[in-house]
Amino acid sequence: METAHKTIFTSKDLETDQEVRWCPGCGDYAILSSLKKVLPELNHSKEDFVFVSGIGCSSRLPYYMDTYGMHSIHGRATAIALGLKTSRPELSVWVITGDGDALSIGGNHLIHTLRRNPNLNILLFNNQIYGLTKGQYSPTSEIGKITKSSPIGTVDSPFNPIALALGANGTFVARTLDRDPKHQQEIYKRAYYHTGCSFVEVYQNCNVFNDGAFEIMTEKDSKSFSTIFVEHGKPLVFANGTKGIVLDGLQAKVIDIVDGSTDELWLHDETDPMKAYILSRFFDNDALPRPFGVLFADSSKPCLDTLIQDQLKDKRIENKTIAFNDLLKSRNSWEVQ
């Protein structure tokens, strides 16, 4: 998807005159900044980007990005973006959403958007809390969590967003985190270049209502043991090269890497949906590191906007006025003289 004459612009051109109103220290700043770095490097002109968001802290992002944008209503950004993208396939349309927006109130639209595969990029900022409404548990909050609305702990099991996206036949499923700008940028680019619906879960810290939710994955001493960054065709190695993952049947197991040999290790194949699903289930096992990167990418499935436009092209009528007037008369009309 490229526009014919892309105009040059810089990150600075993407700044708006609006004051950014996120809390100081919010992970959203880092995401905004990474997006601003990525956009000028892509193949669309500034006016061809559209950011559509729902409701929540994350969903304020469009106001801070000098492209086209719509801050819509709770949970519905995916549906609005689908209508826009199928109408105007030449645009680069991004959905900015959060765990409450996309997985609670907007859950239905999210799964159906994923299965339909429009060429959108969905960035789900997951902070495992309702921030804008000041601290209630979200559909990704861990069980037992104490919040304002769960003073003695939640009893709801959380969603695993990656598994959900895979289950909904998402064609591009990735995870990144706010503290790693370089990785974010790489993933956003991959999402952009994927033809189809790209789903990116971004772990994002809410320093006011859920500070440190992903600390174990971002702090220096625990980070290397609790995270694994996967790359297509490369072995699953983590802990500074000292540990790796092997597949024993359908079971992932951690092994120590001896003498630097990675021969036995699981080679990441982002085109394999079964392995992607196993990766997504690392979520359930604290003994396994949390995977980041492109977990699944399948570019073979045609995207919705192309399918729709192909049908329109196929049926296109040149002179619509004549055709319409004929249509009025086509069904059993009669003349009165």
Next chain:
Amino acid sequence: MHQNKEAVSDTIKHEQHVVIKFAGDSGDGVQLTGTQFAETSALFGNDIATFPDFPAEIRAPIGTLPGVSGFQLHIGSNEILTPGDTYDVLVALNAAALKVNLKSLKPNGIIIANSDGFDEKNLRLAKIDENDNPLHNGSLDAYQVFTADITKLTKLAVAEFGLGNKEAERCKNMYVLGLVYWLFDRNMQHSINFIEKQFSKKELVAKSNIKALQAGYHFGETSEMFGNRFEIAAAVYAKGTYRSINGNQATALGLLGASVKSGIPIFLGTYPITPASDILHELSKHKGFDLISFQAEDEISGICAAIGASYGGRLGVTTSSGPGIALKTEAIGLATMLELPLVICNIQRGGPSTGLPTKTEQSDLLQALYGRNGECPLVVIAASTPADCYEMSYMAVKIAIEHTVPVMFLSDGYLATGAQPWMIKTLDEMPEISSHFIRKADEGKPYQPYARNENLSRDHAVPGTPGMEHRIGGLEKENITGNISYDAANHELMVKLRAQKVMNVADTLPLQTFEHGNKDSKALIIGWGSTFGSISTATKELREEGIDIAHIHLKYINPLPRNLGEMIKNFDHVFVAELNNGQLIRLIRDQFLKDAKGINKIQGQPFQITEIKDILKHNLQ
């Protein structure tokens, strides 16, 4: 075959108009029988009005009272505005159909009964004593009863084609159609063509149905079953091209026509719901007009995708009925705030909740006017006849585009499925639609998304327009710039601007006229939407009886026509007739401080002419 009475005469009976009711089990195909008869009559040149009435279940238990499906048809050689209060002819394919429909058959009316549908089992299912068959017990002596074993005769007629028992029996609706064609001296060719097309890939089925049709016709001719035939001369129509059209077809075509005229292609985002789904079915056939039809995962997604499409420069349209509109409410608020064109079609049905899905009602008017959070005015317009759906849905598009507002188009189950002949209005006869979408930057001028023109509508720069990047959303906007604003005075200003913007639509609308009578008449009856035919006919008949009553029928409800207050202010007696518990009446009382009286019916059925007349007479004498 026997007749309970002697043949009336051997001649052709000339009638101005006749009402026929086809009734049977919902699996009997009476809707098709009725539609075919209606189309053939329209082609012949009669004026027609139809009223299909069927259960919500696809196949309610066979033979039972709730399973009865009916199709009422009024044909005439002069103007017809309703499907008729009572029928001249009742075709009853089983005992339940007779039981449900007998009450509206005129005295001395004709009953054509399928005797096979009155066996012990069918009587039991219809909750009639098995030993008290109405065809034999004398209870129908006030009518002309003709019975035939239609099931058996149909099977015999199609035996040569070797269809299975069930398939053969299914041809009986065509047998009935043939019989009634003979009775009304109609040509079978239209239906033969229809069958050939419908079953083009099932030759035996096509041949069997045609044979059943012809056999029914010939049976009428040779059995001397009926003493006389009816002739209803063609109506006198103005010169032009006509077709038969129902409300949902007309709605789809009006939307599509406006899209062609304006050059703005439609994005239909919708979810199936009775009785609106046929609009989706019709529009989804017309992708050649650059139309995208999107069957969404739910009602909310349907309207939201339509809003996204409008934002992108298409015309967003969503179609639904009351329960679906309830779900779309928040998104209608968003479209109001975004000030984008959007057409919302509400094909009303009985409510609340799931209510009466296949029955008609006008009970969503207050929902349309007020059913949103915040101060959220909406343009609300309503079609008055099936054919009027074409012009009113066209106007919905025109208003939405020219005023950058969401517009609610109201129709209902009665209009949606009812059909009438319509003099086709091609696009050159329809008003121009001018678009406010900006596609190129104005040189040197910064773009202000909430700057307004003289209508107060805003110019919308579609994404992709260089130099006009901007953000819009559901948070309150600062006037002109469109930036988020929590400023107290600005909010009040914006609420008033959005209200005024809707009021300004009235400047571009036709002034209201009287259907009957004038401002000096003794009393006034006001209606809106699908009650047009009943109220107009009732008023006309009362006037002929010497009661000077005027009729105003509203199609534009928000804003109301500018001259309405002037028209009604001198009336001492104002009646508001509607198929709900009193909704428009609140608006009339509120806006004009009139002590109006309600004429209301909430039975899932249209008004009968006599019901309106009786109430008016009672109140005015």
